[in-house]
Amino acid sequence: MNRLADATSPYLLQHADNPVDWxxxxxxxxxxxxxxxxxxxISIGYAACHWCHVMAHESFEDEAIAALMNEKYVCVKVDREERxxxxxxxxxxxxxMTGGGGWPMTVFATPExxxxxxxxxxxxVARHGLPSFRQLLVAVDRAWGDIRDDVVRAGDGLVAxxxxxARIVAGADGVPDAGVLG
Structure with missing residues (x-):
């Protein structure tokens, strides 16, 4: 069992026996x-998500992939319904970053x-234009080690x-600007 064994979320509990040190x-x-x-x-999903379960079975239950995740990252599992x-x-x-979204959501972030x-x-395994999860883990780790300043700048730029x-869509008071809404 990993750190999710004490979770209250049914989704997080589904990952409590993964070899990933969540x-x-x-x-x-x-x-x-x-x-x-x-x-x-950061891996975000929810209990009823089909592809979340597929990725969990294919990658998060795989001992070699989990070992790579545990060695190179601090892995965080988030239930989108709880958070x-x-x-x-x-x-x-x-x-x-991608022009799309969905779950499972896989995000690499700075320690901040x-x-x-x-x-x-x-x-x-790589297919349909996507790298394998292992290839992604290795590439992100390599970028963190080789071009960290660029990686951090990219994260800072995205956050900015x-x-x-968010300020354009919502005015200073947090209410959406009528002009933006049409």
Whole structure:
């Protein structure tokens, strides 16, 4: 059993016996990522999501993939139904990066939580123009090690753009601007 064994979410409990050393969303995960100086791998889904279960079976239950995840990342599992606030932020980032979104959502972020790479389902082998999940894990780790300044700048830029767009859509009081709504 991993750290999800004490979760209250049925979705998180479905992952409690994964070989992935999952953290729940919270300060402990961020502190561990800073301590180890590694990115966060944030996986967001929900109990009734078919592709969430597929990716869990294909990747999160695979001992070799889990070992790579545990070595190179602090892995955080989020139930979108329990944490719609977290889901909304990372879905906006995923959509900004990819033009689409969905679940499972796979987000790589700095230890401060700033997303720099995101997508949805990744297969266990490369297909349909998608890299395998293992290839993605290796590529993100390589980028973190080789071009970290660029990775961090990309995350900072994305966060700034999302904040700017949020201010355009909602006025200073948080109410949507009538002009934006049409």
């Amino acid at each position: 953290y729940q969303w919270g300060d402990e995960a961020f502190a561990e990522a800073r301590r180890r100086d590694v990115p966060l791998l 719609p606030d977290v889901d909304a932020v990372y879905m906006a980032a995923t959509q900004a 939580g700033k997303p720099f790479q995101a997508g949805t389902y990744y297969p266990p 753009e999302l904040a700017h767009n």
